[in-house]
Amino acid sequence: MxxxxxxxxxxxxxxxxxxxxxxxxxxxxxxxxxxxxxxxxxxxxxxxxxxxxxxxxxxxxxxxxVPSDLTMSSLSTALQDVSLLYLDGYSHEMALAAAKQADQMKIPILVDAEPERTREELGGLLSLASYIVCSGKFPEKWTSIPSIPSSLLEILLQYPRAQFAIVTLGENGCMMLERSKCGDDYETEAVDIENVAESLRLKVHKDDILPTCVSSKFMKLSGRGPGTIFARLLIGTAESIPASELVDTTGCGDAFIGAVLHGLSTEMPPEMMLPFACQVAGIKCRAIGARSGLPWLSDPRLAKFLC
Known part of the structure; x- marks a missing residue:
């Protein structure tokens, strides 16, 4: 790879x-x-x-x-044989040009949706996104819904091409809403996603040191708005890091996304991908700088998630 x-x-x-x-x-x-x-x-x-x-x-x-920095032929060449495109929203005109070309080439796209980005900068990217990852402040800013589970549901309703949306929550881990690939079951009653989230929180083991994940089954979910979606909710926990070992959180979100990209590229199931990504971010926290603490796949601290 x-x-x-x-x-x-x-x-x-x-x-x-x-x-x-x-x-x-x-x-x-x-x-x-x-x-x-x-x-x-x-x-x-x-x-x-x-x-x-x-x-x-x-x-x-x-x-x-800017888009004129690369000809269309050069951009096509850069995307040749690519299995997954990651876009962070910077240089948004160039990012949108790359996303449109990737879309024509049937390349899945993961978009990092940062709260600092405007609708003009992010709207076009999110409409083409196969996967969305964002920080804790983004869902409410984008949807005006204060609850994270309901705001994630609204994001998937707004962007029907997205297979999942993940929100990173620092020491509180992460939350993911994954759309069903099998279509909706319109004969079932919708379940309030807030109730599903609360039931999952009760299943989280607070005494676990290493990251874990709990998941609901796929079901029709409703939120604060009128729409429903057939999906499942997952909650991932973060590693419990002693204060003496916490050195620098710079780049933790990027480390998490990098691990998600690896998980997608290796077809890692979400139940394993989320704690794996939280573990990578937790390891990074133990060193100064955005890259010096990043683990290699051979790191024994990742063995549990790669077997």
Whole structure:
């Protein structure tokens, strides 16, 4: 399994370091655009050891990546033989162009829906998404529904092509709503998704140290709105990390998504994929920086989830 990157950097020192590090990690960077001037995106991260919080100071890359940076033939070549496309919503015009091309090529798309993105930036991407992953603040912002289970249901109603939506909840793990692939059973009564969520929370083992997952069966679910969907709800727990081992949460969401991408690429069932992703994110927390703490598949701490 290989990973290919479509992005843009400047011909500055940071850009050179980024490309060197990615190549060393085995990433195909042959489709990365290098601009003659400007600057590469970089972020200063300030970590407060006492409060276990961080502050990010972002300097965006310039000039930004736009669709004209890649011809359609070059974009098609970059997507050739790709089994899954991941889009984070940055450079949204370029991301939408890549999504449309991937859609024509029947490539599944996972969209990282961040709450900072506007409807203009994300709406088109979500309409093409096969899978949606978001942080805890996104569902309510997007749907105006304060409850996460009901807001996830509304998101799947808004975007019928999405097979699932996952919300990451930090130390509280994650929640996933997965659409049934077998169609709806219109003869059954709809069950309130809030009641399903509460029943699942009661099944979660609070004393488990490693991540676990509980799931409902597929059923017709209703939420705060008028629509219903035939789906199942899953709750994944996070690893219980001692305060002395919690070093830096920078990049934990990205680590989680990376693990989900691996799970999808290897056809890992959601009941295993969610705790696996939570475990990867938990391992990352134990080191400074977004990448230094990321585990390899050979890490013994992942063995339980890969057997």
């Amino acid at each position: 290989t990973t290919r990157l479509i992005s843009k950097v400047a011909n500055d020192e940071i850009g050179g370091t980024v490309l060197s590090d990615l190549k060393e990690a085995g990433i195909d960077t042959s489709h990365v655009i290098i601009s003659d001037g400007g600057n590469t995106t970089f972020v200063y991260v300030i970590i407060d050891k006492q409060t276990k919080t961080r502050t990010c100071i972002i300097t965006s890359g310039y000039p930004p990546m």
